Amino acid sequence: MSSDTTPASYRYQEALAPLARRIDDPKVQKKLSEVLALLDFNSTLNRSLELPEILDLVLFVAMGETRAAWAGLLLRDGETKRLVPSARRGRGDERWASLDLPEPPAEPTISGVGDPSVSDWAKSVLTLTGSALLVPLVKSTRLVGVLLFGDRGEPYGEDDRLFAESLCVTAAASIDNGRIYKELQTLNRKLSLKVYQLDSLFDIARELNRSPDIQRVREVLMTNAMGHVLTTRAVLLHDGKVAEQRGFTLSPEERARLERVSRELSEIPEDQKVSELPEGALRDLLSGLELDTVVALRSGESSHGALLLGARAAGKSLAEEDRDFLRSLASQAAAALDNLRLTREWIEKQKIEKEMALAREIQARLLPDSEPGIEGWDIAGINIPCLTVGGDYFDYVPRGDDRHWLVIADVSGKGTGAALLMASVHAALHALAGIGDISLEGLTERLNEIVYSSTEVNRYVTAFFSTLDAKTGELVYLNAGHCYPLLLRTSGDVERLVKGGAVVGMLEELTVGAGKTKLEQGDLLVLYTDGLSETTNPAGEEFEDTGIIEVMRSCRGKASREIMARLVSGVRLYAAEAGLADDLTLMVVQRN
Template sequence: MNVVEKVGLNRLLEIAQAERLLADFRKIAPESQVALLRLDGRLYAGEAGLLEGVTWETLVEEIERLENGQAITRAGAKVYPLWVGKMLVGALAAAEPASGDHLTFLLDFLKYHLAQAFEKREMARETLDRYREINLLYHIGETIGACLEPDEIPHLVLKEAQRVIPASVRLVLQPPKEGGELEIKAAVDEVGYQENLTRAARTLLSQVSRSGQPDILVDGLLDNSPFGSILCAPIKARERMLGIVLLGRLAGQAVFTASDEKLLMALAGQAGIAIEKAWLHHQEIKRQRMEEELSIGRKIQLSLLPDACPEIPDWEFAVAYQAAQQVGGDYYDYFVLPETGNLGLVIADVTGKGVPAALMMAFSRAIMRAESLSGKRPSAVLNRVNRLILEDSRSRLFLTGLYAILDPKTGRLTYSNGGHEQPMLYRRAENKCQVLSSRGFMLGAFTDIQMEEYSAEIAPGDQLIMFTDGITEARNSEGELFSDERLREVVDAHGSSSAAELLSEIVRAVNEFVGDHPQADDFTLLLVKRSG
C-alpha cells in the first residue's frame, strides 16, 4: 500500500504571505470576513471565530465529499475546501454575505498558488529524495558493500536504515540455511515492542515473502497494535529471497511514505548483493581450504606408493597411476619378500572415489603389506585381509585386489584374485595376449570365504599386464567403454616393445579414445616384462 504524506497549508503558504493575501482581499471587499483553516480546523490566517461551535471532524467529512467550487454553510459562514489535485490541504471560510466575484477570484488565486507551491515542493522533495538515495548508496557501498561476513550485514542494514528512515523498532529476518520459517537475525528495539511488531506484521511478512515487493501498513490496518505504520521490504539477489527488513513506527509518529519505501528498497537491494557476495566469498574460502587439504592428501597418498620401480636383472617394470579426483582409491605396490627374495606385486581398487576411498586405500595398503611380508601364500594373504577389513572397517567400502608373487629366477607367477580385473599376459612366442583366468571374491564384502590360487610362467619376452577397471571402463563422449577387447588389441600390436613403451601406447590409446570426456574413475596400470 502506497502512503501519501498529507501536506497542509503551512507547508505550501507562509503564514505572513497568507495574512497579506487576506488583507489585500479585504481592501477590495471591505465587508467580507474570511479565514484560512488548517486540516485540523485551527485558524491559520484571517478572522477568528468564524466557525465558533462547529465540530471540525464532522465538517471535514462533509468537505471531503465536495467537489471544487462547492461549499457548505455552517454558523453563518461558507466553507470551501482547498484541494491540490486529490489532496485536501485546508479550507477557506467566508462569512455571509461575501462578494461572489471577489471570493471566486480569491479561491482561484489560492488554488493556483497552492498548486504551484505544491509542484515546487514535490520537485524539491524529489531532489532531496534523490540526494538521500545517492548518499545512502554511497554510505552502504563503504559499509555493507565492503562487508564479507554474512552474519554482520543484517546489523549494518539496520544501522544504515536508521540514518535515513528512523523507526522505533527495526528488524532483519532471514530463513535458516536449511530452509524454514523466517528468523530474526538482527534487531534494534528502542521501546520493547519487538514481539508486537512481528505479530502485527505476520500477514505482511507472508505477503512480501510471496510477492517479493515492498509494502506499508498504516494505523487503520493495525488493530490492537501500538504501531501507527509498518514498512516491509524484501532482501533479494537475482530474484532469490534472502530475507526481509521490517521497520515499525509507533502510533502518533509520522507514517512511512512512498519515499521511505523507495529508500528501503535501495538499501535492501544492496544488502542482497552484499549477502550473496559474502556467501560466495565464504564458499570460495572453503573451496580453497578443501583444495589445499586435498593437495596435502594427494601428496600423502602418493608417498604411500612406491617411489621407483624395482631393479631386477632381466626384468622390466613400468607403472601409470592417475586419480579421477585429487585423491583416489587405486593403489599398487612392490616389495621384496624377506625369506625368499621373491617379489610381491599388488594392484587394488577401492569402491568409490575421493577422500573416503583414499582413506580406505591407505588402510588396505597397510594390512596388505603387513600380511604379505609375513611370507603367507597369496590366497592366505587375501583371506586374512578380507577378515581384517570386515573386522575393522566401518565405512562399508569394499576392495578388489590382485596379489601375486613373482620368482625372478624362474619366471613363475603365483597369484590370487580378490574380485579384481583379470590380468593379461602377452606371449612373445605366440605374439598374442591372453587373459589369465582367475576367480575370487571382493574383499570386505563377505565372511567365511576361501580365495583360490593360480600360477603362470612368464617366459623371456613375455609381458604381464595388471590394471584397474579405470582402464577398460574409461568412457568416451558417446558413452562407449574402452573395453578389454581394445586393451588386448593394443597389447597384441605393441607387446614386443619394452614395458615402458607398451605402457605409453596403452595410456595414449585410452586418452585418444576418451578425448575431452572427463575422467570418471581412477586408473592404474602395472606392467612386468621378462626381458632376458
C-alpha cells in the same frame, strides 16, 4: 507602535476611518468600508506567506464585506488542472471536501445564480457547491482558482461583484505566491531528506565495505531501516530464520510461524505494504504482529530473506522516497550478504583443494617411483591421477629367493579418505611382507581383517595380489574382486586371471583361493584398474577389456614401457573430448 514602523497603508486607514464616520450617505460609507477592507487585506497579505493564513484572510474579508453565510476557495491543482476544494469558512457542508468539479475553461468569468447568461461550467459549479456567486482568481491570464460566495438574504449586485473582483485580483497573486512558497518548502524538505538519505547510504556502504561479518550486516540493515522509517519494531528473516528482532519480542510460536512463511516473503519482488498483500494467512500474521512493510533482501537471482518493518511512529505512511531508501538499503545489504556467501564458498573450495592436494601427495609417495629392476623381466607401471583423487595403488615388493609381489589395487571412494585407506593398505602390505613366508591367502585374510575393522562398510579394496618367481616364471595370484588381469599368450590366446575371492574389507570373514599360471617368453601380462576398462567414449560406451586386448595385440614384442604408453594413448583417444573421469593405473609384465 511608532509611525516609523507602521506600514503606510495602516496609517492611511487610520486617517480615513474618522472621515468615514462623518459621511451620511450609506452608499459612500459602504464603498469606503470596502476600500478600507481591501487596504487592510493588502497590508496583511504583504506580511504573510503561509498559504493557510492567506486563504483564511481571503475568506474572512469576502464574508465580512458581503455578509455571505459562507465562502469557499477552490484551488486549481498544478498537475491535474482540476479545481480542488481547499478552504471554507462560515456555514459548513459535509459534501464540500469530496466535491468532484468539472474541469474549468481557460477564461471563466464572474457568474452568479440567476445571471442572464451563465456558462454550463459555471452553472454546474454553482449547483454542485450550492453557492450564489463565483469569482475566478486569475493571475496574469492563468487561472489560480475560484472564490465562491454562499447565499445571503439578497442577490449579489454590481457593487458586490466589483468588490469581489478587486479582492480576487490581489488574492490571486498572493495565493499563487503562497503556493509557490509552499512548494519550495516541500521541495526543500524533500531535498533535505534526499541528502540525508544519500549521506546515510554512503555511510552504510562505507561500513559494509569494511568486510563485516553477517551479524554486522544484519545490524546495519536493521538500525538504518528503523532510523529512517522511524519505526519501533522490526524483524529480519535471513536464510529462513528470524535473525534479528528489535523493539518487541516474538513468542516462540510467532517466531515459528514467521519462519514458515520466510520463503514466501523473500519472493516478494522488492517492497510491499502488508495492507496490499492478498487477503489470507500471510497478511493476517503480519498485521497481527503490527508489521506494515516487507522489503525483500535480494541481490540478482539470490534471495537472502526479508526485512519486516512496523508502522511509522510519526504517523505518516511511507513516501516514495522512503521506499526508495529501503530498496537501496536492502540491495546494499543483500550484496554484502552475497559477498559473504561467496567468500564462505571460496574458503570451502580452498579447503577441498588443499585436501585434494594432500591426498595426491599421499598417493604419489606410496607409489613406486621406478621399475622394480627384476633380472630377466621387463616390468613397467604407471598411475595417472584424475582431477579428483582416487585410491588406485600398485606396488612391487621383493620377497627374497627371486620372488616378488606384484600388486595392483583400487580403494573405494575418493579424496583424503581413500588416500588414507590406501596408505594403510600400503603399510600393512609392507609390514606383512616382513613376517616371513606368508601365503597370498594369508596376506589377503590379514588385510581383510585390518580394512574391515578400521573402516566403514562402504569402504573396501579390490586387489590383485601375485607372487612372481623370477627364475621359473611361475605366477601365483589371488584376485580379490579386481578387474581381471589379461595374459596374452604367444599363441594369441587370452587368459583372464580370475581366481581369488571377494573384495577386501567388505565381509568380516573371507574365503579365498589362489590361482597359478606361468609366464613364458613372449607372453604379455597387463594388470589394470577400472579407470582403464570403464573409460567411456562420447557415446557412453566403455573401453572394456576388449579394447585393452586390441591394443595389446597391436604391440606385441615391444618394450613394456612402450606398450604402457600405447595403452594410455589408446584409451585417451577412445575417450576423446569426454576425457578421463577416473584414475588410471596399469602394470605391464613381460619376460625378456
